[in-house]
Amino acid sequence: MDSASRSFRCNGSPISECRPSKVRKTSRNSSSSSSSSSEKPRAVVPSTYFPSTKLGFWANEFLPMALHEPKVTKKSCPVGITMLSDDILGKCFFNGYLDTFETLKLTSLNKRTRRVGLTQIQHLDLRKCKNLTVDQVTITALVYQNLRSLDFAYNPKFGRDHLSALVETSKNLRHLVLKGTAVDDHALIEYLKEVHSRFGECKLLSLDLCAVSKDTCLKIGDKAVEAISQYCPKLKCLKLGWCKNVTDNGIGSISKLKRLTELDLSLTSITIKSCYNLLEILGPNLEVLDLSATSIFQLDESRDSAEWITFSKVQNLSTLKLQFCEQLSAALIEHIVQNAASLKSFDVKHSGAEGTIRLTEEQAYKLCARNIRVTGVTMIKR
Numbered sequence: 613m614d615s616a617s618r619s620f621r622c623n624g625s626p627i628s629e630c631r632p633s634k635v636r637k638t639s640r641n642s643s644s645s646s647s648s649s650s651e652k653p654r655a656v657v658p659s660t661y662f663p664s665t666k667l668g669f670w671a672n673e674f675l676p677m678a679l680h681e682p683k684v685t686k687k688s689c690p691v692g693i694t695m696l697s698d699d700i701l702g703k704c705f706f707n708g709y710l711d712t713f714e715t716l717k718l719t720s721l722n723k724r725t726r727r728v729g730l731t732q733i734q735h736l737d738l739r740k741c742k743n744l745t746v747d748q749v750t751i752t753a754l755v756y757q758n759l760r761s762l763d764f765a766y767n768p769k770f771g772r773d774h775l776s777a778l779v780e781t782s783k784n785l786r787h788l789v790l791k792g793t794a795v796d797d798h799a800l801i802e803y804l805k806e807v808h809s810r811f812g813e814c815k816l817l818s819l820d821l822c823a824v825s826k827d828t829c830l831k832i833g834d835k836a837v838e839a840i841s842q843y844c845p846k847l848k849c850l851k852l853g854w855c856k857n858v859t860d861n862g863i864g865s866i867s868k869l870k871r872l873t874e875l876d877l878s879l880t881s882i883t884i885k886s887c888y889n890l891l892e893i894l895g896p897n898l899e900v901l902d903l904s905a906t907s908i909f910q911l912d913e914s915r916d917s918a919e920w921i922t923f924s925k926v927q928n929l930s931t932l933k934l935q936f937c938e939q940l941s942a943a944l945i946e947h948i949v950q951n952a953a954s955l956k957s958f959d960v961k962h963s964g965a966e967g968t969i970r971l972t973e974e975q976a977y978k979l980c981a982r983n984i985r986v987t988g989v990t991m992i993k994r
Contacts, residue, residue: 833857895925
């Protein structure tokens with residue numbers, strides 16, 4: 613059938629009603645074939661496929677339906693971590709922190725994620741890595757250049773050579789944990805001197821040198837404390853728990869650290885005289901103080917508890933620990949609480965002559981009125 617006859621047949625009738633005969637036959641065949649199960653049914657062409665053109669049909673109208681239906685193409689948008697920036701990727705995967713297990717998995721990541729990890733990781737936790745070698749510490753210092761916090765706690769083999777290998781990454785280091793390591797006075801002094809000679813003033817804000825065994829409790833003493841006060845003037849947190857060689861001479865050096873807010877002197881060899889002077893100087897800034905298992909309460913006959921009026925200088929002290937103090941009594945607890953205006957937590961576990969301190973109901977009510985949490989005491993009921 614030519615175009616002239618087709619246009620003549622459509623003359624005078626609406627275009628929507630002028631469907632070609634072949635298309636109508638297709639619709640009839642499709643309706644009749646639907647009744648028979650042997651033939652596959654064919655879809656009826658909707659009226660929207662017959663546009664209002666001059667001829668009344670498209671040029672490809674008689675092609676199969678799958679070919680002349682309009683195709684909607686969607687632009688493929690890239691998805692996944694490839695669209696994330698380096699900052700977001702680092703926060704999603706690392707959040708600036710790696711522990712021992714994640715450090716091992718870092719080698720299995722792709723190149724971009726590994727690069728982001730190496731540049732954005734700031735906190736590295738290597739606690740209980742007992743077989744840590746000097747070469748591994750050296751590689752760590754060279755690879756992670758933006759470290760702010762390093763934790764080597766409970767590594768008894770971590771000693772002088774390991775600490776010297778950390779000099780390369782100590783430029784921006786803020787927190788260093790050497791609890792339970794084999795670092796002694798000489799190793800720490802050499803490290804601080806090397807950092808000072810290469811990068812100027814040490815930027816450490818927190819230093820943990822607590823001992824955890826009898827083998828390491830004599831390694832840190834007054835010489836190390838003196839070096840800390842000389843090379844770490846910005847220090848805010850110093851922990852010297854169970855360092856038996858820290859005496860009153862070392863406490864005089866600690867008094868030079870005017871920015872200290874947290875101090876741990878538990879199980880050291882300090883006396884009430886050095887403690888009195890220390891609280892007088894550092895009192896306005898101290899917030900956390902641990903004097904557990906010390907001899908600061910062993911008063912002479914010429915001394916009385918009036919010296920403890922110095923706690924009135926510690927206006928910002930919120931946490932105080934006085935565990936394992938046999939000379940501590942209920943009267944001293946009441947005196948300390950009255951002078952420490954900001955005290956919120958007071959730990960006196962295993963203190964007193966009987967291993968516990970007994971408070972009267974009146975004393976207990978005073979502590980409750982101040983909203984102070986006191987642990988390690990019992991109340992005597994009348």
